[in-house]
Amino acid sequence: MTATSIAALVREDLRGLTAYGAPQLDVPVRLNTNENPWPPPEPLLAEMAVALPRAAAELNRYPDREALALRAALAGYLGGGLDVAQVWAANGSNEVLQQILQAFGGPGRRALGFVPSYSMHRLIALTTATSWVQAARDADFGLQPAAAAAAVVAHAPDVVFLAAPNNPTGTALDPAVLTAILEVAPGIVVVDEAYAEFASRPSLLPMLRGHPRLLLTRTMSKAFAFAGARLGYLAADPAVIDALHLVRLPYHLSALTQAAAVVALRHAEETLATVARVREQRDRLLTALPALGCTVVPSDGNFVLFGGFPGAVPDAPTVWHRLLQRGVLVRDVGLPGWLRVTAGRPAEVDAFLAALEGVLS
Numbered sequence: 001m002t003a004t005s006i007a008a009l010v011r012e013d014l015r016g017l018t019a020y021g022a023p024q025l026d027v028p029v030r031l032n033t034n035e036n037p038w039p040p041p042e043p044l045l046a047e048m049a050v051a052l053p054r055a056a057a058e059l060n061r062y063p064d065r066e067a068l069a070l071r072a073a074l075a076g077y078l079g080g081g082l083d084v085a086q087v088w089a090a091n092g093s094n095e096v097l098q099q100i101l102q103a104f105g106g107p108g109r110r111a112l113g114f115v116p117s118y119s120m121h122r123l124i125a126l127t128t129a130t131s132w133v134q135a136a137r138d139a140d141f142g143l144q145p146a147a148a149a150a151a152v153v154a155h156a157p158d159v160v161f162l163a164a165p166n167n168p169t170g171t172a173l174d175p176a177v178l179t180a181i182l183e184v185a186p187g188i189v190v191v192d193e194a195y196a197e198f199a200s201r202p203s204l205l206p207m208l209r210g211h212p213r214l215l216l217t218r219t220m221s222k223a224f225a226f227a228g229a230r231l232g233y234l235a236a237d238p239a240v241i242d243a244l245h246l247v248r249l250p251y252h253l254s255a256l257t258q259a260a261a262v263v264a265l266r267h268a269e270e271t272l273a274t275v276a277r278v279r280e281q282r283d284r285l286l287t288a289l290p291a292l293g294c295t296v297v298p299s300d301g302n303f304v305l306f307g308g309f310p311g312a313v314p315d316a317p318t319v320w321h322r323l324l325q326r327g328v329l330v331r332d333v334g335l336p337g338w339l340r341v342t343a344g345r346p347a348e349v350d351a352f353l354a355a356l357e358g359v360l361s
């Protein structure tokens with residue numbers, strides 16, 4: 001078969017889509033995917049050097065299908081009296097999001113997002129054959145309770161997506177917006193808290209009580225310095241987790257992933273000690289970028305959306321390209337006039353700011 005005929009065999013509704021593709025380039029300064037720039041702490045690595053060979057010695061057997069030890073550790077980390085039956089884990093929160101849409105979306109169903117937001121919400125909706133509808137955020141990328149609720153009423157979505165803080169804008173989510181949405185939403189409401197540990201606002205976790213259709217997704221990819229391991233999780237009503245069991249693949253979480261994540265959670269405090277340092281660099285970006293004549297969006301995450309490029313520089317893709325030529329990779333999220341930069345280590349932020357100054361002058 002030729003390549004052309006294979007393309008013709010792909011599901012019609014997938015044909016126009018572009019795959020997720022944040023560039024993975026080998027450049028000195030990588031500030032484009034919002035990871036924690038500090039590696040996992042030494043004591044964690046030392047314990048993993050014991051735990052992983054132990055798990056490896058039993059790789060002839062399938063892993064614990066329920067990942068109970070890991071889910072209990074996640075429940076303990078989240079606190080608030082959460083029980084293991086209220087916590088679910090998968091290979092990255094993207095897999096959790098996919099399972100949510102497999103169970104609660106799908107053909108003939110609709111998901112709503114408030115854009116700009118995390119591009120994977122839309123893409124996972126479409127790849128699970130869930131229709132996608134979107135409402136625009138305010139000019140400052142915030143949301144107002146009445147307008148957000150009105151969008152939910154207008155579209156009657158089976159699944160609503162919110163991100164707190166929002167990516168790529170860094171905008172915090174006012175709990176009043178969530179309350180207004182929960183009052184009118186006919187289906188599931190997902191709050192993606194991928195950046196919760198960086199936020200100055202508290203997690204929306206306490207709102208789970210009394211709201212069985214509220215789902216909170218989290219990840220170990222960002223503050224937890226664990227993106228390479230692929231571990232995302234969810235807190236929700238036990239009935240939600242029952243539903244996810246219908247769509248998850250058997251033994252979806254490998255024994256190595258489970259063992260590594262349990263070790264990482266035992267060292268949560270040391271790992272999360274880096275959060276203060278990351279926030280310092282984020283706050284530095286929020287001050288230094290305006291000093292270079294750029295506009296920034298106030299951020300509660302570990303990244304900053306910046307734009308309003310001064311001088312003769314034409315557009316965001318050009319700035320992105322010229323930064324890359326200087327060895328600095330940031331993210332073009334496809335939002336005209338804006339780029340997103342991750343709060344890296346101090347030397348990386350130095351390099352980024354120096355490169356940008358060069359590009360803009």
Ligand SMILES: *Cc1c(COP(=O)(O)O)cnc(C)c1O
Binds near residue numbers: 220
């Ligand atoms: C980075 C990110 C995720 C993380 O996805 P993983 O699959 O857990 O690595 C989820 N949601 C948002 C909004 C993100 O920015």
